Amino acid sequence: MSSPDASLLSAAGTLAFIGGGNMARSLIGALLHGGVAAAAITVAEPNPATREALARDFGVSVHADAASAASGAATLVLAVKPQVMHAVCGEIAAAVAASRALVISIAAGIRLDQFERWLGADTALVRVMPNTPALIGAGAAGLIANRRVDAAQRERASAILGAAGSVAWIEREELMDSVTALSGSGPAYFFLLV
Numbered sequence: 331m332s333s334p335d336a337s338l339l340s341a342a343g344t345l346a347f348i349g350g351g352n353m354a355r356s357l358i359g360a361l362l363h364g365g366v367a368a369a370a371i372t373v374a375e376p377n378p379a380t381r382e383a384l385a386r387d388f389g390v391s392v393h394a395d396a397a398s399a400a401s402g403a404a405t406l407v408l409a410v411k412p413q414v415m416h417a418v419c420g421e422i423a424a425a426v427a428a429s430r431a432l433v434i435s436i437a438a439g440i441r442l443d444q445f446e447r448w449l450g451a452d453t454a455l456v457r458v459m460p461n462t463p464a465l466i467g468a469g470a471a472g473l474i475a476n477r478r479v480d481a482a483q484r485e486r487a488s489a490i491l492g493a494a495g496s497v498a499w500i501e502r503e504e505l506m507d508s509v510t511a512l513s514g515s516g517p518a519y520f521f522l523l524v
Contacts, residue, residue, distance in 0.1 A: 343370075343404030345490070348396045348418055350375030350384045353436055353460060354409040358388055360493035374399035400425035405486060408435040415440055419448035426453055432483045434490065436460055442476045442503060454478040456487045457503070460494070471497050 345361075347354045350373045358371060368389040374396040375381040381392045393399040400406055400422040410418050415437050426433060426449050433449060434456045445455050456479060460471040471491045475484060484499070491497045 344402060345371050346399045346403035346406045347371065347373045347409055348399060348406055348422065349373075349409035349411075350377075350380050350392070351409060354407065355384070355387075356494050357407065357409075357490065358384070358390060361490065362388060364493050372399045372403065396421040397425055400429075400431070402429055403431055404429065405432045405434065405490070407490065408433065408437060410437065412437045412439050416448060419445065423449050426450070430454070432456065432479065432486060434458060434487055442474070446476065452478060454480070454483050456483070458487070458491055460491065471495065473497055473499050474501070474503050475499070 345366075347358065354373065358373070361371065362368060369391075371388070372391040372393065373381070373384050374393045375384060376394060378394075381394065384390060385392045391399075396418050403425070406422065406426065408415065408418065415435070425431070430452075432454045433445065435445060436458045438459060440457070442455050442457055445457075446453060449455070453476075455476045456473055457475075458471050458473050471494075473487060473491065475487070479487075488497050488499075
């Protein structure tokens with residue numbers, strides 16, 4: 331696990347997690363452990379018990395709806411199930427456009443062009459496939475960016491995902507299917523067999 335550059339992330343503004351499940355929890359914990367201030371992180375989570383646990387365990391700001399968490403955020407990490415992603419993007423599209431936020435998705439199977447349709451063609455997007463060892467800080471994540479992502483945003487995405495393991499940028503989105511099959515699903519399948 332690499333330590334995130336807390337000064338880089340703090341200078342970049344608020345980081346909003348849309349979804350507070352296991353992968354979001356692991357990234358939030360790793361970022362806080364690496365020195366990122368809890369005040370710099372906000373989370374949208376519709377489940378009241380999960381929302382309360384996030385606030386209690388991490389001291390982060392929590393919201394019941396995605397639009398409230400996304401408002402004014404410089405970076406959004408979309409950590410919701412793929413089947414609800416379209417609806418979530420509809421909720422946050424105005425906030426993303428207003429703040430010109432970097433949007434990072436950890437949802438499997440949703441391509442960059444889909445996000446561009448849902449959030450706007452000018453949105454800076456990074457698609458990521460993390461894997462389950464990230465839950466213990468030993469993960470590996472493949473990342474791909476659209477052409478709107480600049481060097482500073484790439485560095486920011488690397489710092490966020492690198493907090494829970496190693497990161498590797500890929501240059502062609504069709505390779506993300508291989509990353510998903512081998513790295514994303516492989517460790518979970520191995521754990522199931524063990």
